[in-house]
Amino acid sequence: MSAPAQIQVRNVHKVFSTGGAEVVALKGIDLDIHPGEFLCLLGPSGCGKSTLLNAVAGFSLPTTGEILVDGRPVTAPGPDRGMVFQEYALFPWMTVEQNVAFGLQIKKRPRAEIRDTVQGLLRMLHLEEFRARFPKDLSGGMRQRVAIARVLALDSQILLMDEPFGALDALTRRTLQDELLRIWSELKKTILFVTHSLEESIYLADRIVLMTYRPGTLKRDVTVDLPRPRDAASPEFNAMKKELGGLLMEEQNRHAQAEFTGTAVD
């Protein structure tokens, strides 16, 4: 690609020390993510995909190496890299509307602008009827819609998603995947999406980066050039699933092996 990468991961290592033992979570990761790209990080648990995402988010910086976003090194979390968490993490004391407005209030935007932006996002995610509800009164799918609206309010170019649909039932998950694709194509965001679901990654991504189990390295970098909307039952889809599935299972087996021998630390 000719456009400069929006997220540049440069020779990133991440070492955790737990109880005297050192665990190499990431080893020599190099990755360029381009503007508007939908990239899935795929791998079994413990492969470091969330660690890499947290490093890009700025929650947990690399031990060595560096991460550049729009050419500037990441040193802390910030609203230019909005994150959606698997556990939704909505503020339970705020209504739907207040949750979505939070980031804009922090930015001290004018009231009228906040009202209009929130209104637009609630409409986009079909949340208008629920604006005055508290998160405890919403289903998991609805909560995740609110969480997505909340980061979209930041109007950042980059969206980080940490297994956002992992806790949802299959049907809700598919609905939200389709919504996310619609939003992505409408707003031209760069999305870095962590998942352990092979199917999900093929359904969503432009590009899948498969990671190895401990130490976390890049095992395979695949471009998914299936036309959208994708049909999960098509032969091309299944061919891809088969190809990547074998690679993924190798890593899954290494993970399972480590669990049996008691060396897996999560």
Next chain:
Amino acid sequence: MARPSPKALRGLLVPLAALALWQLLSAKGILNAHVLPSPGAVLERWWTYLRPGEAFDPSQMSKLRWMLSGELPQDAFASLYRVLAGFLLGGGLALPVGLAMGYSRFLHGLLDPLVQVLRPIPPIAYIPLAILWFGLGNPPAIFLISLGAFFPVLMNTMAGVQHVDGIYLRVARNLGAGRMATFLRVILPAATPYILAGARIGMGTAFIVVIVSEMIAVNNGLGFRILEAREYMWSDKIIAGMFTIGLLGLGIDTLMSLLTKRLLRWHRGLES
């Protein structure tokens, strides 16, 4: 009109049975009236205690003031005033200190050892010092009550801040919130369930301490009155005073519980 629920009726069953037994034992002469007077006698005494002492005179005061001029309303007001003053003083100091100690490891390390030594000392043990420092009257009483309210509010506020789920702090940072905004809009509301629980316990303690402090330092209030009644062996008045304390405490706790429900309507724990 809504019918009283079977649950509420069930709750009345035991008190009514106890009352009936009490009345029966008194009527049969099994209970000595000096030791435990009959419920009827207590009720009668209660009414005398409640009623204005003098005939209504419009030139002296308004009707409402007259109706509240009896000994019991005056005592209840005096006790309530001390409870509220002590609670607001103690709780009002504990809240900022608890927030600061919960938030800052440095302040926690600095203050916690002192707090842990002072906390187990019951407010009652401060009575001699309270009299020495503040003399007699309301000041020592309010001092003791505020001590009683201080520690529950402090401990709960501190725990509330320390137990804020880390994910909310991560989200706040991710959404660009600075320290001040994170504290005011994330940590404080997240800690509210703990703080309110502490306030409720603090209020309960304040109620215990007000009665004790009135027995030593002042000459009105419900605690003073039941001690005074003992001097005259008026056991019916003692019991009337005790029930008044019970009802007043129940009233305050109900108000606190309503306030909690209102403030925590977002909270999962209150889903029914």
